[in-house]
Amino acid sequence: MNSVVTQRFIKCHDKLKEDKRVRSSRQFAMSLAYLPQSLSEILKGRRDVTIELLRKAIEKYQMNPVYIYTGDGPMFMTEEDHKSFRVLTIVTNGQEDERIVHVPIPAQAGYAGELASPTFIQDLPSFTLPDYKYKVGTHRSFDVAGDSMEPTLFEGDKVICSFLEPTLWENSIKDNYVYVIVTRGDVVVKRVFNKLKEEKHLHLVSDNNFYEPYKVAIGDIREMWYVRAKISPFLPSPSNIQNLVREEVRQLQSIVTKQNQLIYKLNETIEKLIERS
Secondary structure, three states: OHHHHHHHHHHHHHHHHHHOOOOOOHHHHHHHHOOOOHHHHHHHHOOOHHHHHHHHHHHEEEEOOEEEEEEEEOOOOOOOHHHHOOOOOEEEEOHHHEEEEEHHHHHHHHHHHOOOOHHHHOOOOOOOOOOHHHOOOEEEEOOOOOOOOOOOOOOEEEEEEEEOOOHHHHHHHHOOEEEEEEEOOOEEEEEEEEEEHHHHHEEEOOOOOOOEEEEEEEEHEEEEEEEEEEEOOOOHHHHHHHHHHHHHHHHHHHHHHHHHHHHHHHHHHHHHHHHHH
């Protein structure tokens, strides 16, 4: 028996045929670069719709993902809804297991912008982790840029995150937790305070007090990722760190001593010039 998601997908398919937006199931499959025989298996209840086929149908025919996944709302999005909607591309292995896509700093501007096409995402590095919690749902990792989240996160750290569906933002974003927020022009890691219900924005706070808090409107948010873990570069042992600090202090003392000697010699030279004149 088909899953409820597949059943809703079939209803959308049937509605497209009823409204004559597609001539046949074969034409529908071909327009999505999908095998007609495989679509027939779905329509007959012998297999479930794949995530990739859903993604293509949402992009091509504006199927409403909220309806597909929850049963709420209309079957299809309006043109205005579709313009602001962002389809999440995933990467799988040969066994259809989802991989964790990594977004390095050089790719983050393109990821936030319109360049984040399926090809763009699929060209990014991806990996898996052994923990079971990373086998369920969609996960992504991002490089941390800058020092705004120190001392919690440092530049060079990587944060591993779980995708948060837009329908869950209002009630599921937790105050004072760290999230990756993808806006229309940037990817940021911040501590979040949820003001969506009352004021239609998120309040973003840095752990580094040098940076001022600011607001981001719900209309500017493209993706929300809940930070579950971080990967940090290996640091030397505390004793090694102390030795490094002592060496740096010695070097500074040596530089200061040399500068004092130069200043003393300069003063001597000036005094001799004054006496001669």
